[in-house]
Amino acid sequence: MSKAVAYILPLLLLQLLSIDLSMGYSALEDAQIIAEYKSHMNDTNHAFVARKLVHQASWAAVGSISTNEKIKNYPMVNIISVDDSDLNGSSTGRIHFLLTDLDFTGPDWQHNNKVTFLFTDDENLNCKQRGEDPMEPTCARAIISGRVKKLSTESVDYNDWIEAFKARHPAARNWLKAHNFYLCELQIENIFVLDYYGGPHDITVDDYFNAKPN
Structure with a gap:
């Protein structure tokens, strides 16, 4: 079956x-x-749905395995600002985000480098406007798992990624100055899309990157 x-x-x-x-x-x-x-x-092109959800998102819910003494080894969920744009604002599919070791996710990934990002179409209240509850399968979501990669400031693309991120998140200019934030990218390993009744769809990483939402 x-x-x-x-x-x-x-x-x-x-x-x-x-x-x-x-x-x-x-x-x-x-x-x-x-x-x-x-x-x-x-x-439905489910890979396209995933790319669209990622590109329209300003933030994602991120799950990690906690290193906090009160809930050590329990799942921790955090809100992380994200961006997948290049300098022109076009989608690349590459999920970039800033982390700091003063927050939950920063220490967690350095202990167990596996995280899961959740993107929902209701971030922009699209589902609510259609009269759908965020939990309904028709309110599209993408669940993307992988490993955190801290990007080197010596990388040829680093300044471009930082500038693209700051264009999406102007507040990040202050974060970088005051709180020792560093730029990371999710090395994507698994993608699930739930956008209708019938259960999640398993999307290959290649199909995800080949989809063009712009």
Whole structure:
């Protein structure tokens, strides 16, 4: 049984059970449910959805394994400002962010260099405007896991990345001066996109970078 079928069957069963039995069985309604799901599967470029969510995001929720003594080895969640733009404001797909060792995520990644970023279409209240709850599958989200890479100030692209980040986040100019922030990039390893009923879609890193949201 494919993953897609495994995810959709429980949904179909729930929808079927919600039908008023006094009205009798409706093969037509069943067919409409299945047709809608298949249409979405065929029409949606999930890698494009991931790139779009990343590019429109000013921040992401980031999960790490905590080094804080009170919750050591528990998951820690933080809000991190992000940017994937080049100097022209175009999407690159490369997720850049500033960290400081004065915050939670800074010490955490140096102990266990695995993190997960969550991007949601409701960051800009897009889902709310459509009347959707942020938890509903139709409110698109991308869950991107990987490893933190601290970028070298000697890199030929470093100044460009910093300037692009500051253009998106003007407050970062003060952070860099006062709080020993350093620029990082997520080395992407796994991508899941949930943008409809039927469960998450596993997106390859190559497909993600080949998608062009601009």
